[in-house]
Amino acid sequence: MLFHQRFVPGLAIASYIVGDEKSGEAAVIDPTRDVDDFIEFAKEHGLHIRHIIETHVHADFVSGALELKARLNDQATLYCSGYGGENWTQSFADQHVKVGDSVKMGDLRFEFQHVPGHTPEHIAITLFDTSRSNDTPWLMFSGDFLFVGDVGRxxxxxxEEKKELAHQLYESCFQRLTELPDITEVFPAHGAGSLCGKAIGSRRSSTVGYERRFNPSLQELPEKQWVDRLLNEMPLSPPYFKRMKKVNRDGPAIVGVELPGQQRISAQQLFERTCEECLVVDVRSKEAFxxxxxxxxxxxxxxxxLPTWAGWVLPYDRPILLVSDNPADVKSVTTNLLRVGFDDVQGHLQEGIGAWETSGYPLAMLNTLSVHELEKKHKEEKQLTVLDVRTDKEWNEGHIEGAVHIHGGTLQESLGEIAKDKPVAVVCGSGYRASIASSFLxxxxxxxxxxxxxxxxAWKSAKFPMV
Known part of the structure; x- marks a missing residue:
């Protein structure tokens, strides 16, 4: 058996390709929209991708299942859950699978468990290598049901749905999971950094037995107590998650081989508003910006x-123009935006900000402060607003006395809470999120x-006071 885990940092997405050397067939599980890696892996190992399997309707990224099928000239079979009901059935699937169904590929056999809770239709995929054991699953692709050290939210x-899903997740954890032996390896759809769980571990695989023993969310408690503990301090979810669910339920548009956004736009064209409704997204460093x-x-x-924060703060109904230091970065930026459903990238500024500067067009600047300057101003300037855009958890662990706290992802809905006629110093963990927030202000x-x-x-390192 050939096995490859593909991991996308930031969104912390884990996708998989499994190959059977005997038959020369391969299956891809939970692919992202940028599918070249799967195709290249298959070519390098003499495999033909015949099966594409989705564990559930994803919320945090655009599924690449349809994209991969199209790139393979529709010569692969696409499998999705048969438990979606009226609201969450992916009608574009070739087959809707349920418990008792199987997909065979040489010596390999995929079977399915219904493990609702993160989503109603969620399935886990168990993989049997019949050359070793016909009865004991070697691997489980757990999707967003079971993570290393956590379970799906x-x-x-x-x-309204949360109460029922929490009940279903409890049953999936303490009834359905018991059907699997301790030695079965667990390969989830996400690692640390994903917002699909609360406290996902940094390792990218585990075993059922290890998780059963040491995963805090698999320690059985009375159901209400377990649910309350699970939901306590759950991180805020980005608003784009709801959009992704609908896109992935209905089926995303096919991008094709040619990426959008590769067109070069001159400074004059941009100034003359060639793209009248375009939003200019500057992906340079916070210092350069x-x-x-x-x-x-x-x-x-x-x-x-970048894709997570694009999903948090950018509107989906506006075309995008990019400003970058390096034209070679445009492909990476566009790929990241496509992963979260920003399909309408119109192009990028030719020769970057330098071309804009030498053309004599208006420029803006953003003031910066060191923490030493902030500490002094905070003492001396009573009108100064310190705006902390970190998460609730970070804020609760310590913040500057008198600061205003608004999560950076919700800032646009909360602008009325900040005085426009006073100076504002924006602070986050390092300055990255604060630069995003400052640009919106x-x-x-x-x-x-x-x-x-x-x-x-830096504030902590300087040993300035916190409350």
Whole structure:
């Protein structure tokens, strides 16, 4: 058996390709939308991808199942859960599988368990290598049902559904999971950093037995107590999750081989608003953005967290133009945006911000503060608003006295809580999220905005007081 786990940092997505050397067939499980890696792996190992299997309707990224099937000229069979009912059946599937169904591939056999709770239709996939054992599953692809050190959250479909899903998740953990032996290896759809769980571990695989013994969420308690514990301090989920659920239920558009966003836009074209409704997204570093940027641009620095923050803060109904230091980065940026459903990337600024500067077009700048400057201003300037855009958990662990706390992902809905006629110093963990938030404040007309470089990490290192 050939086995490959493909991991996407930031969104922390784990997808899998399994190959049977005897038959030359391969199956891909929970693919992302950028499917080249799966195709290349299969080619390198002399395999033909014949099966594509989805564990559930994903919330945090656009499924690549249809994309992969299209790139394979429809020569693979796509399997989705047969438990979706009226609301969550993926009608584009070739086959809807249930308990008792199987998919065979040479010496390998995939079987299915219904493990609702994270979502109603969720299935886990057990893999048998019949050349070794016909009765004992070697691996389980657990999707978002079971993670290393955690289980999937049941609160993503809304308050009404949460209670029923939490009950189903309890049953899946303490009834359905008991059917599997301790030695079965567990390969989940996410690792540490994903918002599909609360406390996912950094290892990317485990065993049923190890999780049964040491996973806090698999320690049996009375159901209400277990649910209360699971939901306590659950992180805020991005609003784009609801959109992704619908996109993945109905089937996303096919991108094809050619990525969008590769067109070069001149500074003059951008200035003359060739793309009248376009949103300018500047993916340069927070320091470069602060030094000079196009007025009203949004800064989301290129990195692992770009797709997550794009999903948090960017509107889906606006075409996007990119500003980057390096044209070679455009492919990576576009791929990251496509992973969370931003399909309408129109192009990128030719020759970057330098072309804009030398063309004599208006420039904006963002003031920056060191934590030492902030500490002094905080003491001396009574009008200063310190805006902390970190998570609730980070805030509760310690913050600057008198600071205003608004999660960076919800800032746009809370602008009225910040005085526009006063200076605002924005702080996060390191300055990354604060730069995103600062760019939105500038766009909303806040004229005296500063990004605190180094954020609360630097504040703590400087041993300044926190409450």
């Amino acid at each position: 049941p609160d993503l479909l809304g308050e 602060a030094a000079a940027h196009i007025p009203d641009a949004i800064n989301i620095p290129l990195g692992d967290n 500038q766009r909303a007309g806040f004229e005296r905005v500063s990004n605190v470089i180094g954020g609360m990490s």
